[in-house]
Amino acid sequence: MKSTSQAAKAYLEIRKQILSNQLVAKTRLKEDTWATNIGVSRMAVREGLNRLLGEQLVSLGAKGGYFVNSLSSADVHTIRELREILEVGAVRLMAVKITKEKIEKLEKICDDFTSMVKKRYFGGACEADVKFHEAIIEFAENNKLAQAYKAGHIPLFHQQLSKTQKQVSDYELTDNEHRQIVKAIKSRKTDLAVEWLVKHFGRGESVMLEIDS
């Protein structure tokens, strides 16, 4: 499995989806389905799946097949801590390198998020969420930071699965928090932005924990 191989492609893709909570725990990961979706051979998917098995992100069924594991509370917490450290750092760096363009881009992402939630495109909203946080990292303009962030394969705290009312309100809260962060950065209130970001993560963690149980 060279880093550029098909197996790596499959591994990365499935892993991303698990870590961004786009897959419900205990669901079966059908090899052929993923193979055609990702556009690789079934064997490549199988190799990726086995790697994920080693990482304990999936399990084997008693009668064969691979099933996605739910993240442990400890995992969720660890992830929260890491994201908080990196993104708070990014916001502070960004504060000194702030430009009108960056703010506009962030606002645009917020708008995308809003409209997609309104239209019930929760998958799309999820992507916009990822984009928002990646943009913060990007705008800090620090290569090493960006690298660390990517290397972490850091998951989001959203469940785009059951579209209960609760989930919808979660998206709305997320939307508001994102906007508050941008607003604070825009008006040069770095500490306030950090405050909102931390609040954002804290809520994200608790949402994850209560849904899992």
Place this chain on the structure above:
Amino acid sequence: MKSTSQAAKAYLEIRKQILSNQLVAKTRLKEDTWATNIGVSRMAVREGLNRLLGEQLVSLGAKGGYFVNSLSSADVHTIRELREILEVGAVRLMAVKITKEKIEKLEKICDDFTSMVKKRYFGGACEADVKFHEAIIEFAENNKLAQAYKAGHIPLFHQQLSKTQKQVSDYELTDNEHRQIVKAIKSRKTDLAVEWLVKHFGRGESVMLEIDS
């Protein structure tokens, strides 16, 4: 990969060899070689290798292929702690369930170890070492303990690779420690047996660490 599958067989075998330090770090794991040795298809080996990749026991070469990783100091230490807890517990349990047969079996294993070291069959000596420690667990006659021990896939602290004089003396020290443990158990000096066991692990850990560096 059902738990009884070929891939599982390959995974277990390769893993065992890595964790018992029968494989030098950085050596390439040739798929076909392992396939024929273990008696499974190359694909099964590949799947096992990918699982080990997820467990970070192997890495990918830049130009493809799988290579064995060396255990980190932290790993070595964790392993030592775990083995110490389980085996010290086992010795204490064994002390109250002691029989002449058990002692004889342990002594026989020690003899095997001695003769194999003498004849420079270091691989065989390694196996005898494993056997010695497994016997201690077995003789404690506690299912759950045995299960925990097996589940841990606990590695030994020996390098059977470069047969420098240093390594040879390591085997001799090991031999002596094993015998001291048996002798203490035989004469009902449980605390002394535990003392020797702890000493044995302590030395094992430091040997591992200085060789790796």
Place this chain on the structure above:
DNA sequence: ACAAAAAATATTGTTTACAAAATTAATTAT
């Protein structure tokens, strides 16, 4: 209508084959 049995379908586990790439061995030139 419900439960059990049978058939049909889908999914996985395994093997084989093949092409691409890397390694090793052999050849050539300096």
Place this chain on the structure above:
DNA sequence: ATAATTAATTTTGTAAACAATATTTTTTGT
């Protein structure tokens, strides 16, 4: 003799095919 180049071999990455097992659907009987 050594270094560079070429050829041979090995090893990997990928795909396709097949058999065995699971799952779903349909049928049948009560």
